[in-house]
Amino acid sequence: MTAPSSRGRRVPTTNPLTLASRGRVALAYDLGGTKVEAALVRDDGKVMKSERLPVRVDAGPSGLVAQMAELGRALLALPEGRRVRAVGLASAGPLDPRAGVLFDPTNLFTAGKGWGKVPIARLLSAKLKLPVTLENDAAAAILAEKWKGAARRAQNAVMLTLGTGLGVGVICDGALVRAGRGLHPEGGHVLLKYGDASAPCACGTLGCAEAFLSGAAFGRRAVQVHQVSGARDSAEITARAREKDPASLAAFAEYAELLAAAIQTYVVLYSPELIVLAGSFAQAADLFLPQMQPHLKRRLSRRRVGVDLLPRVEVSRLHNHAGVLGGAFVALRSKPHP
């Protein structure tokens, strides 16, 4: 089964989630709320060259596309880059991967105003003169984990990307799970604490999982709720927790409890045997994962009879390249229009 995408290419919507290695190279992007990465990726999963820059949001969507094209052209000019025939873009959502359109992306705005609809695949394709396939970044990340990472042998896996936002990607019975109407299941916006004023979410609601569990949210809560002083972001709070600062450790203790609650929700929805944690904040997993496990075990104690729903929880070993690997995967898997 296939669906049309930008420039007449067709994106497979079902399995297999595998790729034959034929020496092809893709240009892949990972577009997040704060950073954009571009990479040349071989079809055996090797990232040959990558560049990462802060996202330029001041000039709106056209400025961002210009920035991405500039990044891409530099890579395409390299000897390996001349072999590129397909471009994959893993992006923060919401978006329609089939139409190649961003729908007012939650974490991208200029002067407090959202961007509305952005036909980013078509705009980038026009600049690079190459076909561009768009995919939700959380979907791309779980595809990358299934292709080359921790989920290689898993048929049922949920990936949590802990970065600027909280991305949730799901594979059930070996196939990528999508929501209706071309959208991605926005698992980061399930409500963890309905109406909690201490947890405003970028989507406009209070108390979403993302408003507690993204790396950015952790940093904000550590300062505002746990009164960690002298630290500005999650990386600095992580450093302080490693030095046994009590307020920073309290922030991690709360994080572990809330993460268990969120994982419980994903477990009862999707029954994964594996949870993969990725994104920049997963690097702090040694400070919250050992504490999280007993909470999760307790929460799922009634769901271990018959089918044991307690999942393994692992940290991604793709070194924060899951986005570009997933972007490369969707680019290389897409077939030219017949």
Ligand SMILES: [Zn+2]
């Ligand atoms: Zn939300």
